[in-house]
Amino acid sequence: EVQLVESGGGLVKPGGSLRLSCAASGLTFSNAWMNWVRQAPGKGLEWVGRIKSKTDGGTTDYTAPVKGRFTISRDDSKNTLYLQMNSLQTEDTAVYYCRGGSKDWGQGTLVTVSS
Amino acid sequence: DIQMTQSPSSLSASVGDRVTITCRASQSVSEFLNWYQQKPGKAPKLLISRASILQSGVPSRFSGRGSGTDFSLSISSLQPEDFATYYCEQSYTVPVTFGQGTKLEI
Numbered sequence: 001e002v003q004l005v006e007s008g009g010g011l012v013k014p015g016g017s018l019r020l021s022c023a024a025s026g027l028t029f030s031n032a033w034m035n036w037v038r039q040a041p042g043k044g045l046e047w048v049g050r051i052k053s054k055t056d057g058g059t060t061d062y063t064a065p066v067k068g069r070f071t072i073s074r075d076d077s078k079n080t081l082y083l084q085m086n087s088l089q090t091e092d093t094a095v096y097y098c099r100g101g102s103k104d105w106g107q108g109t110l111v112t113v114s115s
Numbered sequence: 116d117i118q119m120t121q122s123p124s125s126l127s128a129s130v131g132d133r134v135t136i137t138c139r140a141s142q143s144v145s146e147f148l149n150w151y152q153q154k155p156g157k158a159p160k161l162l163i164s165r166a167s168i169l170q171s172g173v174p175s176r177f178s179g180r181g182s183g184t185d186f187s188l189s190i191s192s193l194q195p196e197d198f199a200t201y202y203c204e205q206s207y208t209v210p211v212t213f214g215q216g217t218k219l220e221i
Contacts, residue, residue, distance in 0.1 A: 035211070037159075045151075045159065045202055047211040061209040064116075097158055102149050102206060103170065105158035 002026040002104040006096065009109030016088050016113070022081040022098030022106055030054065030076040033101060036083050038094035039108075048072075048083070048096070065091070088113045117141050117205050121214035128219060132193045136217045138186045138203035147207035150179055150188045153216075154199045162201075163188065193219075 008020040022034070033056070036048040049062035051072045060072050071084040081098050088111075095108040118141040128134050138148065146166040151159035161170050163179035166186055176191040190197055198221055203214040 044216045045153075045204070045213045047204075047213065050209070050211070063210045102164055102204075103161045105160075107158055 002100065004098050004100060004104055004106035006098050006106045006109040009096065009111045011112045011114065012088055013115055014088060014090060014113055017084070017086045018088065018111060020083040020085070020096055020098075020109060020111070022083075024079045024081065024098075024100065027100055027104065029074075029079040029100075034072075034074060034081045035099040035101075036072060036081075037097045037099055037105075038092075038111075039097070040091075040094045043094075046094075051081070085111070090114065116210055117144060117208065117212050119203055119205055119212050119214040121201075121203055121217050123217060124215065125218040125220060127221065128193055129221065130193050130195060133189065133191050134193060134219065135187050135189045136201055136203075136219075138181075138188070138214050140184045140186075140205055143183045144205040144207035146182050147205055148179075148181065148186045149204045149206060150177075151202045151204065152197075152199045153202065159202065 003025045005023045012018050031053050033052050035050040038046050038048050049072050051060045069087045073082045090113050093113045095110050097108045098106045120139045122137050148166045150163040153159040162173050167179045178189050201217045
């Protein structure tokens with residue numbers, strides 16, 4: 001059974017930084033294209049970005065609102081996905097989910113950006 | 116970016132009804148269209164991938180069809196556990212984009 005467990009969420013002031021982690025098990029993590037998806041309170045789903053497997057180049061793609069502020073990385077030796085979030089804005093307040101491919105989702109971690 | 120437009124945004128129905136939700140892409144996404152179900156406080160669940168491939172464990176009352184720009188998700192006989200919000204998602208190109216969601220209510 002695939003398990004994705006996010007951590008690292010919390011309350012941060014505007015302009016601050018936070019790093020989310022997603023620990024994966026039950027899948028061949030090194031082969032997986034991993035995504036971050038977020039959902040603002042009461043709103044719909046928004047894709048944040050993804051990182052390809054290293055064998056497929058390991059490259060990253062992002063949605064426009066986070067480009068230059070967020071960085072996705074992976075540590076295949078630890079089966080862990082990361083989301084480094086800098087220059088956080090109130091509009092970044094959301095539950096952040098990690099997702100393996102299209103099917104496997106974590107339970108989400110809440111990030112609140114507020115003064 | 117490819118815009119995904121779902122309709123309706125909300126839908127009232129009863130147990131046993133057949134319902135259809137549509138999703139239109141602003142340009143062709145071939146068959147790279149996924150459908151998700153989300154219940155309050157939970158992560159989304161993949162129901163259908165590649166427009167029409169029912170995921171393992173998903174009841175056969177769910178079905179998907181379409182290609183190019185027009186897609187639909189149908190539920191043949193609503194069950195109480197089907198009342199949720201449904202999202203389409205195109206994975207044809209980045210940025211991946213979702214529809215705004217359809218809330219299915221009793």
